[in-house]
Amino acid sequence: MTSATQTSVSTKPASDSDVLVELDHVEKYYGELHVLKDINLKVNKGEVLVIIGPSGSGKSTLCRTINRLELINSGDIRIDGKPLPQEGKELTKLRAKVGMVFQSFNLFAHKTILDNVTLAPRKVLGMSKADAEKEAMELLARVGVDSQANKLPAQLSGGQQQRVAIARSLAMHPKVMLFDEPTSALDPEMINEVLDVMVDLAKEGMTMIVVTHEMGFARQAADRVVFMADGEILEQGTPTEFFDNTKTDRAKDFLSKILTH
Amino acid sequence: MTSTSAIEANADPSSLAGVHKHRFRHPKAVEQNILFDEPGPRARRRIALFNVVGVVVVLAFFAWILYRFANPPMGENQLSWELWKPALSADAWVYFYLPGLLATLEASVLAIVGSLVFGVLFGIGRLLPVKIIRWISSIVVEFCRAVPVLLFMIFFWRLLAGLGFNNGAAFWAVVISLVLYNGSVVAELVRSGVGNLPLGQREAAIALGMSPLRSLISVEVPQALIAMLPAMITQLVVVLKDTALGSIITYTDLLQESRRLGSAHFNALQTLCVAAVIYFIICFVLSLVSEKLPQHLQHRTVGVVREPVQAPIAILDPSNVLAQERASERELPQGGAEPLYPDHYHGSNAVVTDAWRYSHMEHGHDLQHPDEHFKTTFPESVYRKRSSGGPSIAGEISDEEFEAKVRQLRQTHGGGEDSDSGSTDSGSETGFEPGSDSGSETGSDSSSPNGSSK
């Protein structure tokens, strides 16, 4: 069954106040390598944007520029209308509102699962320990790892760790969630458990920007699919438009290599 | 540029170093980013300001030192040419420095060769399956590592002098002591190098029918030696520095010669400075070599080749090679997956690798799926108890529950599933409902899959 979010959404925002993340003529060089070439992207509230493309196309870099883990050379990035802060408290506050899930999970290895999830709410939002733990247990139950709450990350499988990472970001009640190749480091049998969590998150209306290789997820949960190669956005459209009526040759080439198995 | 084209274009292993070089983010950059975010404009201004202040302070510090050298409180001007001239004259070089340097190098080269032989022998000795040989090697190695080198030198010096080796006593005392100490360190390097190799190497060798000794000699130790080569070059530097101890037992090495020269002209500080510069240059060049080696050697061994941050002194993996290696596995700047070094390890220090491995086996490690290290659990006593009660060890479900789960999965996913594929993992659910109590059903730790959420 498809929900309302699956109906086709035009690439232009209905009104400017709906735009949550906006990238305007973003350019990035890494030494001499032109990693991001004139990126223009708008993401609306509640929209699920999936970025796909070959390795080295700059999609992970794009994802990381949104919360300033990577710097850009020129262009504008605006989140909820405000430009991306460069440093200081504003940047910290913004990062609290933009959740990020990493390819290598990056759970805090020296703290238990519960501590991982309650750390930021307690230290950044100032929640009390009891409240934070209560909410954390709810989130962990939601993603299905509440039984592991007192373990250390190294004791969990990859799929479990990634789900904890998602819960950890959700604990901060973010406006938008960034997913940087969340399932690329997982063994195949664990990919589905993480994708299921992400699909449910999408159904609840979370704004998500997902960089992934999982075409099944893109077809099922995306509102818009963006194809990147060699640092530029070559094509975007709804999943049906993209997968069934691919326009550019590069995208057709890419899809033929990926979808034949 | 895609990773596939890079690999096809550069299939020649000797150029692999080149391929990886320009895609490798230099480790020093990571060191700074770990604590400090990329600076914004305000931070950049502050850093520039502090930089200027820092330059001023450093220059002032050096100026003060030079000033003190020129005007020491009760001595004479140390920067004067009359003190420096005898230290730098040609005579000084020909009659003092060069013979001293030669003596130092003689002792070093002999000591290095000796310690390599000693180290490989005793390292293999410590790894052999025969208990007696292991014990003897261990005792010898631990003893030689615990006793200060100077004590060895004094002992052998007096012993050899007493036995009649008047001329060469100091020389041989220096060489033997250095061989004993550095050989022990090399033995430990060999042992830690072999221990850091992935288990698969030994398993493959044994599967082919090699005996443990043959597997050590043909497969493990060569790779360990290559992997530990930068650490061994650092040990070379240590050997060179320790030959200076010979001056305490009157071996006429570079340091002793410069002291003699200094006492002749009362300019010991100056001659010592010259000797220090010579030592520094030689050791620094060797350190540079050990820094540049890893990128050339990595494709010859499956062990991790890394320059040690600190010269290995005592126990296994003292420079945290493995832990640093694991830490520096990171994505390439443009995203994409290739790690520079092979990813075989899931522990932090080599010291803990064995215990970690065996504790898996104790707790029901699945030999059929050896990569799933962390499906099983650890003694609850080590970690604090759950406050909400319930059995503390996850993954233990009864057979009936297991069957029920499999049946349910087959229903929701239309059958055809292999019952082994990961369904013993207590966390694998197909969905969730906010607010539903999925964790504590019937008091068992496994959560039941909510097949109805779709």
Place this chain on the structure above:
Amino acid sequence: MQAMLTLLSQYDVLGAFWVNIQLTLWSALFSLILGVVLVMMRISPIPSLRAFASGFVEFFKNMPLTIIMVFMLLGAFVQLRFQFSSTFSSNFYWLAITGLSLYTSVFVCESLRSGINTVPLGQAEAARSLGLGFFQTAGLIVLPQAFRGSVAPLGNTLIALLKNSTVAAACSVATETSTLMKTMIEYNASSIVAVFMIFAIGYVILIIPIGLLTTWLSNTLAVRR
């Protein structure tokens, strides 16, 4: 054995070991402080401080300790007339501690740096992505893991320091073990092996427990990944 016991009663061996232990403890204290300062400079974003710290570290890593000790004696004391106190013995003692501290601080710095290198960059990135500020990231996430990773190299540095305290003989510290050993051998040339065994076993008793403790501590504290 009998020879060892007579020698032990004749000479103040324990006193000599105590001098070495004192040298070690004082140098450990000063080198720890200086090492922490050095590592902070080394990983700071300010280029001039970084360059200075790197230069300092490279200099002392490539310098034999003996030269530093001899320099303290002949250079600092004799020629520069640099002194800590009026009595010779106490003066040499503190000169030796200065030399040992300068030398060891560099290895402490490298040990701490090695510990910092065991923390993956992703930990800091995840912390920042959650909105933790600089002090929170450093104090809660990076530094705890870094300290736990430095335990092994720091333990090794301590062992090396204990063994290097014998080089204080080059700085004319007259009451420590290597000087005493030389004296004992001179007067008891027939029991040279016994003399050696006394001191060797003494150091083994001191060092092997430290080594075992370091291994155990680094295993217990190691952050599993």
